Amino acid sequence: MPPTSLELSTLGHRIRHQRLAHGYTLDELGAVVGVAGSQLSLIENGKREPKLSLLQAIATATGVDVGDLLSTEPPNRRAALEIELERAQTSSVFRQLGVPPIKVSKGMSDDTIESILGLHRELQRREREAIATPEEARRANTELRLMMRERDNYLPDIEKLAEKQLKSAGHVSGALTHRTVSIMAEKLGFELLYVNDLPHSTRSVTDLEHGRIYLPPASIPGGHGLRSMALQAMAHRLLGHKRPTDYADFLQQRLEINYYAACCLMPETASVAFLQQAKKDRNLAVEDFRDAFGVTHEAAGMRLTNLATEHLGIRLHFLRVDGSGAITRVYENDDLPLPMDVTGAVDGQIACRKFSARAAFSEQNRTTEHYQYTDTPAGTFWCSTQTGTTSAGEFSITVGVPFDDARWFRGRETQKRATSTCPDESCCRRVASDVSERWSGKAWPSARVHMQMFSPLPRGAFPGVDDNEVYDFLDRHA
Template identity: 75%
Template sequence: MSPAAPSTTPNPRIELKTLGHRIRHHRVAKDLTLDELGALVGVAGSQLSLIENGKREPKLTLLQSIAEATDVSVGDLISSEPPNRRAALEIALEHAQQTYSFLQLGIPPLKVTKGVTDEALETVLGLHQELQRRDREANATPEEARRANTELRLRMRDRNNYLPEIETLAEEQLAAAGHKRGALTHRTVSLMAERLGFELIYVNDLPASTRSITDLANGRIYLPPASIPGGHGLRSMALQAMAHRLLGHKPPTSYADFLAQRLEINYYAACCLIPETAGVDFLKQAKKDRNLAVEDFRDAFGVTHEAASMRMTNLMTQHLDMRLHFLRAGSEGQIERVYVNDGLPVPEDVTGAVEGQILCRNFSARRAFERQNRTTEHYQYTDTPGGTFWCATQTGTRDHGEYSITVGVPFDDARFWRGRETTKREASNCPDESCCRKPSPDVSARWSQKAWPSARVHTHIFSPLPRGNFPGVSERDVFDFLERHND
């Protein structure tokens, strides 16, 4: 495949601060004031000021006008390189002051003015770098896994969590199996497997570390018993197993490769259970009716609440121009799964990892556990440092405790969702620890040095993953299983 030609359209991940500095640099080089450049390109000087300060993203047409007025190319304006040393220092400081390590200190950021010297900026940046270094030393999590997971999450955010090539593949496979509309049946899933040369076999003795096993030599896909209530997960497991073959996966060579493959097979299964064409049509009509709801999307395609919520993240930004967030959290507020492309401030560690971090107590994902009646969704507006967000949260239970599933959008898009009329509203200042993590001064003074809790240590954190090609899976268990079923 030949490399794609460079695009002149603004990349959604362009650093707005760098873009603003480059526009200012070329404006000053032409000896133009904000108002003078604004007159040339047809916008107010105040609007240009917002762009130069990285607070507003210009449209391509405006970028083209600015480029012409300053005698440079659009490519020069959107270059990722700061135009000078001062700009590089200011951009680096802004990034440093947005890290979780700094924000949780609860101290105000340094406001950079012309009077702040380059030497002063370098000193402050040096302090930030030392803060980051100390946090990294204190970080005792498996570094490779967290880094790979974070990189994959950010990469998918850049793509709006949308993989068009897998969407197309799923639609082709469904059409070949004769599926046209409605919920995907187990029978159709079996037909899809047969077309690939596989038979679905349900057994009671799968190794505990596996969800399914594919016998490539004999064309069999082994799954848990078909008597599982509802059976939603069985369709997904079978589709995931087929996806490895359809996507041409090889045994993973790294943890990052393993995570990427797992994401792709999950994505393929979701595309089959909620096909793009039908799913987008449903969501567009619901948006037009101002009646978007996860529960309706879930019921229309016969999937779980979580599957419907995650599928919305694949389709809504790409096709409905609506940014949103998804959270699965445990009853203690720990993040188990997350997708954010709407600016919701979620906690992260010094490596950028989010999973395992604790959500603010005032978020809908945690407030929903406090309700007596949990059969319906919990609706809530939350004011945060990143803006106001509307959320819908559904709680559930499983073998190892309760969990919540949340889908939310920025305030302006709440008008398209059922539940927007809720009067429930909370405020969150996290990651400032005074929001919900630190006790009040009175309580702290009363109990400081007078309490000694005994922590519940989860034994699984001391358990190493079995070695082999597939992290977390014992190859001996897998091979012993296949031996039993091929006697």
């Protein structure tokens, strides 16, 4: 195998070091070993590989062993700096800048090279931290969604881990209490602390050195979610997560900690028993599943996607849609036709107006689930939708199944039916000709544009997290 450019560069520096240490010029050493000084210069600059016979002659002339010349260690600090700079200036990150490389001269000080290397190191650091462009992020998210679809959204290893941890903490049945979550943390060597000054860019912060998990105050609205936050923080330790290497790794870790928290809040054994009985009674309902374990409607709907196919033999879909009709969270393995962009991403796409996920916003009674059958190009689907409101606006949570499986669910008797031909533009996207003729050229709407459409993802191994804020916070509480 031919030597690498780095190996040749190191060899050249070691030859130069020995030549200068013995007071030879290039021509003088060249005369001793039988080559021109210009040829020796090419070897010292790592541009040419010397023959073994020449290496032996150079070693004899300088009084060292051939092994010393072939060592992979730079002969001195100056050589180490020059080699690192050469490597940095041949990197793809530097070449993409289109900036000509700096040629190191004898008169260039070590401090100058150190300063230039500092810029290269920062360039490499920023390249590592810029985890993904929006398009790369969408592709990574799509790949993860498709991978989970193949697994029916079921991760048995995490299911077993959660049940083991719950059993160790003494949890038997019913809703998981904050006290039990604290016991689970203690068994991992953590203390749960509720503070008012968490960094704005974080949901929780784990101090690995002192064994503390910092969470927001228990008195905040929706404080029931603190159980999930604490469980997610613990999951990183239990699942052996390391610092994310790229955005896909970050997404995978986030999925796994969310899955673990869901498994703890709605344990597999108890949840499956509840769902199997409800199916036997032909009375499956997300709202009942939610209330039995004291979680949110969204959490219950997502947990159903983990268990329904694996344990009940039911394929299904889940949608969270905001008030503008954009899909913000999705899962399906029942072939529901969904809008996708060119990368295959569904998140951010606009759901069909005929879907229950959007039609439910016009319902007067928002306190109960709304049911609907929808005829689509892929068949007829039954759906159950619950709407809600947050500070960010309206949203809906929909869980649906193919027509044949509606028989197991409460609300199957509904007479409400719609027809969707999306992605056909004529379904709900194309303006009626008479309306278009009436208003074309006479309206100028000001679009509400989300700035993230134009921005790269936040830098950092944990996107959007401000390290300065986090470290200042830890210093305050240490």
